[in-house]
Amino acid sequence: MAIAASLVELQAEASCPICLGYLKDPVTTHCGHNFCRSCIHQCWEDLQDIFPCPVCLHHCPEENLRSNTQFHHMTDVVQQLPDRRKRKRQEEEEPLCGKHCLHLALFCEKDLELLCPQCRVSSDHQHHPLLPIEQAAARNRRKLKSYIQPLKEKIEDAKVRCEVTMLKSFNVKRKMETWRKELRTEFEEIKIFLVKEQAAICASLLAEEHNAEENLAENQRQISDHLFLLEKPAKCSNREVFSGRPGCADRC
Known part of the structure; x- marks a missing residue:
């Protein structure tokens, strides 16, 4: 366990704090x-x-970066050692068969399931078309690409x-707005025209009413004069009768 811990520590020392990978062309700051x-x-x-150090934030002149040849050689050596972290991570990431606790290495094309070597000889998948995971993955990637391209198109x-459609909608909205403005202008012009017509009609009606009143007054005056002429001989005759003199009509 101590050796494994030391190996992990050595691998961490040979790693870049920025990219977390092994040091490439390592340089040392001030x-x-x-x-x-x-x-x-x-x-x-x-x-x-x-230029702050990404680890301790110490201000470092950029021109003081020094190439570290020793770390360069050490990184080359560390890269040749077994990477326990990577292997452990791969083991954790690789799925295991729920029945046999073995790594899933096969793909059943009929049932679309991942299988381990032990599942291959079972009765459930004995005569089914099986492919290694890598081959099945490559085949399905090609299928997905063939589906993706038409979808992209x-x-x-x-x-x-x-x-x-959006451009047509925009043009329709612009035309509608133009029509609204034209209709408002036409309505205003019609309104002004109607107001003028109303004023003209009212003035004409007032003039006709004035003329009618004048004609009515003239007719009343003429009727009164005519009645007066008609009533005048009648009054004269009545006076002749009562006085015993010849009537006005005889004298006329």
Whole structure:
């Protein structure tokens, strides 16, 4: 266990704190920490005056980066040692068969299931077409690509149709707004015209009413004069009768 722990510690020392991978072209900062040359330059890419260490935040002059040949050789040696962390991570990531606790290495094309070697000889999958996982994965990736391309084309076509529809909708809205403005203008013109017509009609009616009143007054005056002429001989005759003199009609 002590050897395994020391190995893990050695592998951590040979790793870059930025990319977490093994050091490539290692350089040492002024504060003594080691990084990949490309990682530290990328980390300081947008900086100008102050270059903080990504580990301790100590201000480091960029030109003081030193190539660490010793760490370079040590990293080469560490990379040749068995990586217990990687192997353990792979073991944890690889799925196991629920029945036989063996690694799943086969794919049943009929039942679409992952199988272990022990499942292969079972009666459930004995005559089913089986493929290694890698081969089945490659085949299914090709199938997915063949499905994805038509879907991409349909998506692009749908986007184009959507853009065309949105453009048509925008044009229709713009035309409707133009029509609304024209209708408002026409309504205002019609309203002004009707107001003028109403004023003209009212003035004409007032003039006709005035003329009618004048004609009525003239007719009343003429009727009164005519009645007066008619009543005048009658009055004269009555006076002649009562006085014994010849009537006005005889004199006339």
